[in-house]
Each structure stands twice: as structure tokens, then as C-alpha cells.
Amino acid sequence: MxxxxxxxxxxxxxxxxxxxxxxxxxxxxxxxxxxxxxxxxxxxxxxxxxxxxxxxxxxxxxxxxxxxxxxxxxxxxxxxxxxxxxxxxxxxxxxxxxxxxxxxxxxxxxxxxxxxxxxxxxxxxxxxxxxxxxxxxxxxxxxxxxxxxxxxxxxxxxxxxxxxxxxxxxxxxxxxxxxxxxIASIYDLIISDLIAAQSSGLPAVDQTGRVSLGAVNTLLASVYLTTAGYPLQKTENYAKAATTAALVLPSYTLFDKYDYLHDNPHKNQGELIFQSQYLVGVRTNAITQLTVPFNLPVGAYGDHLGGMIPTNQFFNSYEPGDLRTQERQFYFSSYPQFGSKTDTVIFGVHALYKYFHVESALGNGICDENWTFLRLPEAMLIYAEASNEVNGPTPDAYAQVNKIRARAQLQPLSGLTKDQFRAAIWKERYHELAYENKAYFDIQRTHQIYNVANNTFGDAVSTPNEQGVTMKAQYYLWPIPQREIATNNKLTQNTGW
Known part of the structure; x- marks a missing residue:
């Protein structure tokens, strides 16, 4: 192959x-x-x-x-x-x-x-x-x-x-x-390193791919939010998460087109806070190949691997009218057949247009789109969630969530209780940060999963997902690699593995 x-x-x-x-x-x-x-x-x-x-x-x-x-x-x-x-x-x-x-x-x-x-x-x-x-x-x-x-x-x-x-x-x-x-000692080092980086003279924003103060503060806010949840439950860190995330918000702006999240001209710009860098002739990847439907000719790629395809149930969990679900926004279900001027390939699934690299699909099949680790909507949602835990819904917290919703052409949130607002923020994280490697970590820290069938959240180890699988408690963590344990007898295995 x-x-x-x-x-x-x-x-x-x-x-x-x-x-x-x-x-x-x-x-x-x-x-x-x-x-x-x-x-x-x-x-x-x-x-x-x-x-x-x-x-x-x-x-x-x-x-x-x-x-x-x-x-x-x-x-x-x-x-x-x-x-x-x-x-x-x-x-x-x-x-x-x-x-x-x-x-x-x-x-x-x-x-x-x-x-x-x-x-x-x-x-x-x-x-x-x-x-x-x-x-x-x-x-x-x-x-x-x-x-x-x-x-x-x-x-x-x-x-x-x-x-x-x-x-x-x-x-x-x-x-x-x-x-x-x-775990607590690992987090102590992480926080210490990030606090040191805060005062190291980094620029507020960097459009070259290097670490910026914005990246430091976004990651630190994420760390505080995580440590406020399971397993440490240091709830005093909600206030720190909100304060730190607030430092990021003035330095970045939301794109007015979702296309800019995955094209070449907008790398490291706008809402993109920290990415890994790719360039044809230097370093390339197969992000698009891995996320287009299996074996369908939708670009100039040697393979179409179908390694990560959203479930239809998750796609259908978005609110009616959400721009992100319209064709070629976050998802797509058809595309012109590569090499044909008239034929269209119908997928039968909703694949991730969010990671579709038009430049390589229409070119020579060599993908150099950047992978995004941190972007502005995550900082906005961290701020909203953390401040809600401290003070309940506030105008500032609503404002951050509603900016994301406005771009998606959704009505603003208002009049919610603290619990309702928390659930609304969690849903927004699932829908806006979809397939950006945030959902699993959210399950870990909240012990809740998004039940898309009922549009609610349920206990992670008793609520079946849309594939009929109920998460085992051991899946809150990955196993220590067996080869590492075989090499180092001081290492023990995680429970259940």
C-alpha cells in the first residue's frame, strides 16, 4: 500500500x-x-x-x-x-x-x-x-x-x-x-514550569510557530481547570483558571471563516495560539489522509484511510441551524471526485472538513497543514466554565460563550442556572473543539460523558456512548506500556490493565 x-x-x-x-x-x-x-x-x-x-x-x-x-x-x-x-x-x-x-x-x-x-x-x-x-x-x-x-x-x-x-x-x-x-507532584512541576515561562520575556503572540505568552497562559489555565476536577479536585484552582484564561482573551481574535482553521495562509494567526509546524519539502503529515472516508477518491492522496470518522449521532447532536454542521464548515459528506470534472463522491458519513487540506487535496497530495494544540475558543470556554464555578453565570462568562455561538449563527445563551450554564459550556466544548483531543480529557476531569442521544451528560462509567459501549473505569487512564514495565521493574501497572 x-x-x-x-x-x-x-x-x-x-x-x-x-x-x-x-x-x-x-x-x-x-x-x-x-x-x-x-x-x-x-x-x-x-x-x-x-x-x-x-x-x-x-x-x-x-x-x-x-x-x-x-x-x-x-x-x-x-x-x-x-x-x-x-x-x-x-x-x-x-x-x-x-x-x-x-x-x-x-x-x-x-x-x-x-x-x-x-x-x-x-x-x-x-x-x-x-x-x-x-x-x-x-x-x-x-x-x-x-x-x-x-x-x-x-x-x-x-x-x-x-x-x-x-x-x-x-x-x-x-x-x-x-x-x-x-500525580500531584507532576502537576506541581508543570505549574512551576509554566509560571517560570510567564516571566521569561515571551511575546504575547507569536505568528512563527514558537511558544508565546498566550500559549503559556492558555496551557496554564487548562492545567488549573483540570486540577480543579478529578482526580485532585483542587476546586480553588477554578479561580486561578479563570484569571489566567482572562489574560489570553485580549490578544487573539476569532476567525470569520472556519476554513482558516486548516488552510496554509492562516497558520499561526488569528485564533490559533499554538500549533505544530509543517512545510512541504521540510516536514509533512497525513492528517487529511487519516480523516477522509476510507478508500474514496476525494483528493490527490495515495491513500484515503478513514481512521477517524465522526459518528452520525454526534453530528446530529448540534443544534438546528448550527453553521458548523453545514457542508464544508466543520464537516462534509460529499466532494468532487479527484480527476473528474463532473462526478461527485457521496461519502455516506460526515467526515471532518475541519482537517481537510484543500491545498494538498487539489495539488500533489502532500499535506503540510499545521496541527492545532491550542486556540482561542478553548481559552474562552475555560474562562466561562471556571468563572461559573466561582461566581455562577456572569455577563463576562456569557459573553465568551456567546461569541463562539454567534459565529456558529446560534442564539445567545441567557437566564441559566449555574448547573445549566455548566452543561451548556461543556456542550460547547464538545461542539466547538470537536476532534481536537479535548473530549477524552474532559471525561477524565469531569467523570461525565456527553450522552448525545438525550443531549445530556451522564456518569462516564454507566452511560453507554452512541456505539453502545459503556466506558470501563480503567479507561480513565491509559496503561503503562508493557515494554516499559518489562524493562523497569520499578514501574507498576494502572488498575484494570
Whole structure:
């Protein structure tokens, strides 16, 4: 089977170089395998290059294969609103809750995240010793702190108690075979790193793909919101989430067209706060190939994999008249057949136009759309939810939700109780942030799932999803990869796995 996505792994001794073109900065790979700590970090340029390399670990979430497996898809399968029409046995096992700790996706995320953390630890140790421009030094340390927090935030939510490694590991280090640390201590480091990044001189907004203050504050607000819910239930963090999210809102603007979420001209602009960067000739992906219907010729791709297809029930859960459900907004159900001037392909499903990359579909099939990790509507909804938990519905909280609804051509919310407003915000998160890897984490922190049939929320481990599957309690976490446990006898397995 032809498949044009190359899989890459970023190792500790591989340096990846950012190349800069016009106002955008893209990722270029150069092998610096002769790197050792004693001959690197001698100049500011070397420090910059090393930090640039940490960014490439972000690619791990979009890595995929010809069977439709990818971390960004696995996260959606766990949430229960997705079918997979590809050939993946692993994807089917996740959907039907019969997967196990040998699923290679669990290992990929674990290993690549710790590779990124290892690089970040080395950078945070060495860069302070480099003779270089102090402003740039401070900024690089801020970017690195954000990136370490970013990867730990994924690890702690996915696996629970995980090894906490904050300095470079050698063959004689006690952290060579680390044990698991409590969730609370992982979050303490994440919050500490993000607070450090707040004061590192980062720009409020960055349109080149690097970390900005907006990204730091959005991620920190998300961390506070998460820690206010399960399992920590530090409800005092709702106020911190609202305050931190409010810092983001003045610096970004909503797009007036949903097309701009997934085209090339608007990368890193408007409402897009933090993305992983792609460019033809430098680094490409198969996001569109993985999300178009299986084996239907809707673009110039070697494969059409159907790895992530929304359920019809979830699509139908949107309010009548919601612009996001109109053809070629967030979803689409037909498209001109590639190579034909007259024929149209009818899908039979509602696929994700949200990730359809028109440039590659109509071109040579090589996709370089960016993947979005953080965007303005998430910060708006964090603010609304967190402030509601503290003060109930307020005009400011309504205003944030209603801006999102106005763009979707929906009537504004008003006159709701605190509980009603909470549910309305949760629905808006599901509908606006659909298939952006937010739903599974929302289930974890709220212990509620969206019951699309009744348009309500129900207990996560007793409410069947639209595929007739009731979530097992063990699915609140991923399993520790079996290979890691076999290698390190200090690691224990999560309950139920």
C-alpha cells in the first residue's frame, strides 16, 4: 500500500534545526549525531538550535501509519464519538474497550514524550551556563519550560502517576530506572514550569510557530481547570483558571471563516495560539489522509484511510441551524471526485472538513497543514466554565460563550442556572473543539460523558456512548506500556490493565 507519511523519532542526540522563511518558521532536520554535552552549548546559536529541536517532538501526536493509527486518533477513540473505517485492529480494540498495554500507540506517546523531556532537561541545565544574549537566553529557557510542561501534562493525564525526571540522566543516575511519582507532584512541576515561562520575556503572540505568552497562559489555565476536577479536585484552582484564561482573551481574535482553521495562509494567526509546524519539502503529515472516508477518491492522496470518522449521532447532536454542521464548515459528506470534472463522491458519513487540506487535496497530495494544540475558543470556554464555578453565570462568562455561538449563527445563551450554564459550556466544548483531543480529557476531569442521544451528560462509567459501549473505569487512564514495565521493574501497572 502506498503511503506518503514518513515516521520520525526524535532522539536525545539528534538536533533538529528550525529554518525561517518570511514571517514563518518551519522545521528542518539536520543530523548532528556527533553531539555530546562537552562540545555543545558553547554559543547562543547552539543553544537556539537545541531548543528548536525540542519542538520536533510535537510531531509525535500526528504520527500515523497506513492502518489509520495515530495518537491524535487514539485520543478521540477513547472519547467514544468516533468510528474508524481503516484496517487497524488496535483502533477497533480501543473503540470496543478490549485493548491492552501492548498497543504500540501507548508506547509511542510514552517514549517520545520522555525523549522530549530529556532534551528539555538538558537544555534547562546547560543554557544558563552559555555566554550569550541574556534576553534570548531567558526566552529560550521560557520556551523550554513550556515544552517540558506540555509533555508532562500529556503524560500525567494519560498515565496518571509517572516518573518525574527533571535533570539529565546518565548510566549511573538513579533516574535511569525511575519509579512513578504521585500525580500531584507532576502537576506541581508543570505549574512551576509554566509560571517560570510567564516571566521569561515571551511575546504575547507569536505568528512563527514558537511558544508565546498566550500559549503559556492558555496551557496554564487548562492545567488549573483540570486540577480543579478529578482526580485532585483542587476546586480553588477554578479561580486561578479563570484569571489566567482572562489574560489570553485580549490578544487573539476569532476567525470569520472556519476554513482558516486548516488552510496554509492562516497558520499561526488569528485564533490559533499554538500549533505544530509543517512545510512541504521540510516536514509533512497525513492528517487529511487519516480523516477522509476510507478508500474514496476525494483528493490527490495515495491513500484515503478513514481512521477517524465522526459518528452520525454526534453530528446530529448540534443544534438546528448550527453553521458548523453545514457542508464544508466543520464537516462534509460529499466532494468532487479527484480527476473528474463532473462526478461527485457521496461519502455516506460526515467526515471532518475541519482537517481537510484543500491545498494538498487539489495539488500533489502532500499535506503540510499545521496541527492545532491550542486556540482561542478553548481559552474562552475555560474562562466561562471556571468563572461559573466561582461566581455562577456572569455577563463576562456569557459573553465568551456567546461569541463562539454567534459565529456558529446560534442564539445567545441567557437566564441559566449555574448547573445549566455548566452543561451548556461543556456542550460547547464538545461542539466547538470537536476532534481536537479535548473530549477524552474532559471525561477524565469531569467523570461525565456527553450522552448525545438525550443531549445530556451522564456518569462516564454507566452511560453507554452512541456505539453502545459503556466506558470501563480503567479507561480513565491509559496503561503503562508493557515494554516499559518489562524493562523497569520499578514501574507498576494502572488498575484494570
Amino acid at each position: 502506498k503511503f506518503n507519511l514518513k515516521r520520525y523519532n526524535t532522539y536525545l542526540l539528534l538536533i533538529i534545526v528550525l529554518c525561517f522563511s518570511s514571517c514563518k518558521k518551519y522545521l528542518d532536520e539536520k543530523d548532528k549525531s556527533n553531539f555530546v554535552k562537552t562540545n555543545y552549548f558553547a554559543t547562543g546559536a547552539q543553544a537556539q538550535t537545541f531548543v528548536n529541536g525540542i519542538y520536533t517532538s510535537l510531531y509525535l501526536f500526528q504520527n500515523g501509519d497506513a492502518y489509520g493509527e495515530s495518537p491524535f486518533i487514539t485520543l478521540e477513540l477513547f472519547a467514544g464519538h468516533t468510528t474508524s473505517l481503516g484496517q487497524s485492529v488496535n483502533n477497533g480494540n480501543v473503540i470496543n474497550q478490549r485493548t491492552d498495554a501492548t498497543n504500540p500507540g501507548f508506547e509511542d506517546v510514552w517514549q517520545n514524550s520522555y525523549n522530549a523531556i530529556a532534551n528539555a532537561n538538558l537544555a534547562l541545565q546547560q543554557i544558563p551556563t552559555v555566554s550569550m544574549d541574556e534576553t534570548l537566553k531567558k526566552k529560550l529557557l521560557g520556551e523550554t519550560s513550556f515544552l517540558r510542561a506540555f509533555f508532562y501534562y500529556h503524560l500525567v493525564r494519560l498515565y496518571g502517576d509517572v516518573p518525574l525526571i527533571t535533570s539529565p540522566v546518565t548510566v549511573t543516575s538513579p533516574d535511569l530506572y525511575p519509579d512513578r511519582k504521585p
